[in-house]
Amino acid sequence: MKCYIDAGNTRIKWQIGPKGKAKALAWSEKSQWLEQMSSSSGKKQTISKFVVATVSSESLRQWLAETLAENFANVPVQWLKSRARCCGVKLAYPEVSQFGVDRFCALVATRQRCPDQAVLVINAGTAITVDYIAPTGQHEGGIIMPSLAAMKAGLNALAPNLSDRREPHESGVGAQTAWLATNTADALQLGRQWMLVSALSQTINAMRAHAAPCSLAVVVGGGDAIAVQAMIDPAAHVVENLVLEGVKILARQRE
Ligand SMILES: Nc1ncnc2c1ncn2[C@@H]1O[C@H](COP(=O)(O)OP(=O)(O)O)[C@@H](O)[C@H]1O
Numbered sequence: 670m671k672c673y674i675d676a677g678n679t680r681i682k683w684q685i686g687p688k689g690k691a692k693a694l695a696w697s698e699k700s701q702w703l704e705q706m707s708s709s710s711g712k713k714q715t716i717s718k719f720v721v722a723t724v725s726s727e728s729l730r731q732w733l734a735e736t737l738a739e740n741f742a743n744v745p746v747q748w749l750k751s752r753a754r755c756c757g758v759k760l761a762y763p764e765v766s767q768f769g770v771d772r773f774c775a776l777v778a779t780r781q782r783c784p785d786q787a788v789l790v791i792n793a794g795t796a797i798t799v800d801y802i803a804p805t806g807q808h809e810g811g812i813i814m815p816s817l818a819a820m821k822a823g824l825n826a827l828a829p830n831l832s833d834r835r836e837p838h839e840s841g842v843g844a845q846t847a848w849l850a851t852n853t854a855d856a857l858q859l860g861r862q863w864m865l866v867s868a869l870s871q872t873i874n875a876m877r878a879h880a881a882p883c884s885l886a887v888v889v890g891g892g893d894a895i896a897v898q899a900m901i902d903p904a905a906h907v908v909e910n911l912v913l914e915g916v917k918i919l920a921r922q923r924e
């Protein structure tokens with residue numbers, strides 16, 4: 670059986686066999702990965718090939734390559750790359766290798782789910798990427814923005830005295846209900862939330878107008894898919910493991 674891997678910047682996700690259960694582990698716990706991966710395969714001898722989409726750092730990529738080589742010496746590893754044309758998707762980037770392979774996998778999976786439709790693909794991981802595919806399968810481009818966690822980490826790094834800690838008597842704002850906050854922790858939380866909601870809503874509205882008279886489907890993937898979908902369009906489809914789904918499709922293609 671094949672083992673499909675989506676190695677992002679925060680977590681490694683994997684699935685063994687096309688009907689296996691998708692699992693995830695934060696990179697901070699990577700020492701447990703081999704054991705968890707082997708136990709999810711039942712017997713590690715059953716893995717015939719690893720198919721990997723990675724956008725993680727060079728050191729994590731190397732760690733993964735070495736871990737596989739040391740523990741599965743005779744099992745081939747296919748490192749996926751973005752392609753100009755594949756599975757009905759035509760990529761907009763003139764420099765194909767610049768386009769994150771995770772985004773590419775998400776496009777391929779979305780196109781298979783929504784053939785002949787205009788779709789906005791939101792992948793909510795370490796970064797939030799938004800890509801538009803026309804009904805013809807032409808990808809017209811996308812945007813990359815920080816996730817809620819990245820906004821928090823970025824501001825913490827630049828303003829270390831700005832504490833996110835909530836005092837015991839501060840109950841916390843209800844998500845999406847309040848516009849204005851009266852304490853620091855809530856002000857930071859609402860600021861991040863409204864940045865994300867405003868950016869995504871504006872993009873969805875603009876792409877909806879662009880796609881007209883075709884209707885626009887919205888597909889949301891990634892570790893924060895459920896949280897992001899709750900903040901935007903209730904009709905958006907959540908497919909948490911959208912990238913892994915694309916990895917599986919690309920694993921069936923000729924290299
Ligand atoms: N156990 C977890 N560890 C870390 N992040 C998690 C976990 N469970 C959910 N998340 C959320 O998932 C996000 C990462 O999503 P993911 O799609 O795995 O990103 P990436 O592909 O960039 O690694 C985090 O920002 C976090 O909000």
Ligand SMILES: CC(C)(COP(=O)(O)O)[C@@H](O)C(=O)NCCC(=O)O
Binds near residue numbers: 724769770813
């Ligand atoms: C934008 C990304 C960092 C998102 O990665 P992720 O949040 O899934 O870890 C990744 O797709 C990437 O490194 N892309 C290369 C640049 C681009 O796609 O234009």
